[in-house]
Amino acid sequence: MSVVLATPTSVFHVEFGEGRFEIAIRRHPRSKRLSLRLSRATGEMVLTMPMRASLASAQSFAQAYAGWIATRLQKQPEIITLAAQSTFPLRGVMTLIVNHPRVAGGVMLTCDENGDAQLHVGGDVSHVPRRVKDYLKKQALHDITFGVKHYEAKSGLKSSRITLRDTVSRWGSCSSQKALNFSWRLIMAPPLVLDYLAAHEVCHLKEMNHSPRYWALLNALCPHVEEAERWLKKHGAGLHRFR
Numbered sequence: 001m002s003v004v005l006a007t008p009t010s011v012f013h014v015e016f017g018e019g020r021f022e023i024a025i026r027r028h029p030r031s032k033r034l035s036l037r038l039s040r041a042t043g044e045m046v047l048t049m050p051m052r053a054s055l056a057s058a059q060s061f062a063q064a065y066a067g068w069i070a071t072r073l074q075k076q077p078e079i080i081t082l083a084a085q086s087t088f089p090l091r092g093v094m095t096l097i098v099n100h101p102r103v104a105g106g107v108m109l110t111c112d113e114n115g116d117a118q119l120h121v122g123g124d125v126s127h128v129p130r131r132v133k134d135y136l137k138k139q140a141l142h143d144i145t146f147g148v149k150h151y152e153a154k155s156g157l158k159s160s161r162i163t164l165r166d167t168v169s170r171w172g173s174c175s176s177q178k179a180l181n182f183s184w185r186l187i188m189a190p191p192l193v194l195d196y197l198a199a200h201e202v203c204h205l206k207e208m209n210h211s212p213r214y215w216a217l218l219n220a221l222c223p224h225v226e227e228a229e230r231w232l233k234k235h236g237a238g239l240h241r242f243r
């Protein structure tokens with residue numbers, strides 16, 4: 001993976017029809033030309049440009065593509081903040097966040113009389129998104145560690161450590177030092193998807209590739225490879241809209 005050194009982001013706007021759309025600028029040392037893309041991680045429209053290109057050239061470039069920008073930005077799924085009264089998937093189950101401002105800041109998962117899942121978050125309403133995210137990371141580490149241990153015991157392989165990150169390009173990775181890394185967002189997916197990712201990375205402890213030998217090992221170990229891969233392909237990107 002290449003390291004991208006980008007200068008801090010600045011923004012400008014283009015207009016199209018009734019709309020005004022924000023464009024984030026990234027100047028990039030290896031960029032040779034102007035290009036536009038929709039960031040999957042942040043939902044932003046990003047214009048990448050060479051270090052020395054002028055802002056005016058970027059603006060006229062973006063204006064020429066204003067129709068395309070408008071369509072792409074309007075089509076993308078809505079960003080959902082993990083705040084009080086929001087609903088988000090937890091282990092694949094839609095869960096309502098309920099804030100209790102007068103209860104000291106704990107987090108508790110329950111279900112109401114209809115069997116609907118609720119995540120109760122104590123403390124000031126402004127702290128809810130941070131508390132929910134901390135809770136989700138803790139739960140993710142717990143479930144992923146459980147899954148990794150399970151597949152380590154089954155395969156006789158052993159990782160050196162497990163860490164969590166908020167990666168966009170992949171759900172998990174395995175380093176040559178046998179450190180496994182996962183996206184905490186997997187806690188939102190159905191449990192079989194998280195379980196599959198644990199198996200996927202444990203198998204990389206033996207095969208650092210996606211060769212037929214690797215897939216044979218993984219399929220022998222994990223019963224729902226195909227189902228999980230299908231779910232990730234269809235719904236995986238959607239997990240990035242919860243912030």
Ligand SMILES: [Zn+2]
Pocket residue numbers: 200204209210
């Ligand atoms: Zn892999």
